[in-house]
Amino acid sequence: MSAPNAIRIALVDDHRLVRDGLRLLVENESDLTVVGEAEDRQQAFALIEREQPDVVLLDISLGEQDAVPLIAAVQSRWPAIQILVLTMHRDAETVRQSLVAGVAGYLVKGAFATELTQAIRAVARGDHYLHSSITAAVVDDSLRWLRSGTELTAREREILGLFASGHSPAAIGHSLGISANTVRRHIANLATKLDLHGRAALTQYAAEHGVIRVAG
Numbered sequence: 001m002s003a004p005n006a007i008r009i010a011l012v013d014d015h016r017l018v019r020d021g022l023r024l025l026v027e028n029e030s031d032l033t034v035v036g037e038a039e040d041r042q043q044a045f046a047l048i049e050r051e052q053p054d055v056v057l058l059d060i061s062l063g064e065q066d067a068v069p070l071i072a073a074v075q076s077r078w079p080a081i082q083i084l085v086l087t088m089h090r091d092a093e094t095v096r097q098s099l100v101a102g103v104a105g106y107l108v109k110g111a112f113a114t115e116l117t118q119a120i121r122a123v124a125r126g127d128h129y130l131h132s133s134i135t136a137a138v139v140d141d142s143l144r145w146l147r148s149g150t151e152l153t154a155r156e157r158e159i160l161g162l163f164a165s166g167h168s169p170a171a172i173g174h175s176l177g178i179s180a181n182t183v184r185r186h187i188a189n190l191a192t193k194l195d196l197h198g199r200a201a202l203t204q205y206a207a208e209h210g211v212i213r214v215a216g
Contacts, residue, residue, distance in 0.1 A: 006033040007124045010051060012044040012058035012067070013037075013086075022057065022086075025113050032120060039063075041070045048074055053081060054124050060087040060094060066181040068101050075102030082123040086116065090134050091178065097185045099138070105129035152190070157211055159186045163199070164206035 009026055011019050011034055019037050026032045035051040038044035040062050048056060056074065060067045071083055084105040085098055095106055104123035107116060108131050119129040130138060152160065162172045169183040176183075191197050196205055206212045 003030050006031050007055060007120060008033055008035045008051070008053045009120065010035055010044070010047050010053040010056045010058075011037045012039075012047075012056060012062070012070075014039045014059065014061075014063045014065075018059075025116065026057075026120070029117055032117065041065050041067065044070055045073065048078065048081065052078070055120055056081060056083045057086055057120065058083065060085050060089050060098060061179060061181055064180075066184060068097050068185065071098060071101040071103055082126075084119055084123050084129070086111075089179070089182065090131075091182055092138065093185050093189060094182055095134055095138055097189065106134060107131045108133055152193075152211075156186060156190055156193075159183060160190055160202060160206050161211045163187055164203040164212050 009032060011022050011026075013019050013022070016039070019039075023034050023037070026034055035053050036047045038047045044056070044058065044062075044067075058067055058070075067085075074081055074083060079102075082104040083102065084107065085103050086107045086109060087094075088109045089095075090108050098106060104126075105119045105128060107119055107129070111119075111131055115131070119131075122129040158176070159172060162175065163169075163183075167175070169180040169187070172183045173180040187202075190202060194202070194205060196202055203212075
């Protein structure tokens, strides 16, 4: 039985089996309790609005939906609610955009159960928590951003070239072995980094900077 002042947690994952496992794990701790579950962004926002949990534990990919917009929306409306990501995605771009959107912690699936409960308690008291396997990637990515300015990385040029050539995020993701949502995050990052918005503007930039060849 959870304590009266237990940390109240909302579970957001598109897989019921994962949510069931998380609920069992969380509610085995006397100071933690689950106040509800959701499987997509719409359900999650309604749950958070209704229950006002202390911590939202969510996967960054909810089926075909990207959870980054949900993170930003929740943090904008309820900044006191702490968000802890638990996901299989560990690429630097996904981690960076999640942190920028406002997550307090980032864990990868495969972490020990004790680390998950430690992370929940850490973010609930206002601390940040990063899984050890992504810490180095976050530092490297931050340094690269500080040094590069608007210079594109090799991966960004690759994605920009495919996108400007007319390929969809799903096709690009299949080609590069990453998710379509990760591709969309890269494209959103490129738009912000270059201050260019829309496929036409990005395509023009790609052509002018030799990322793609334009038939003449």
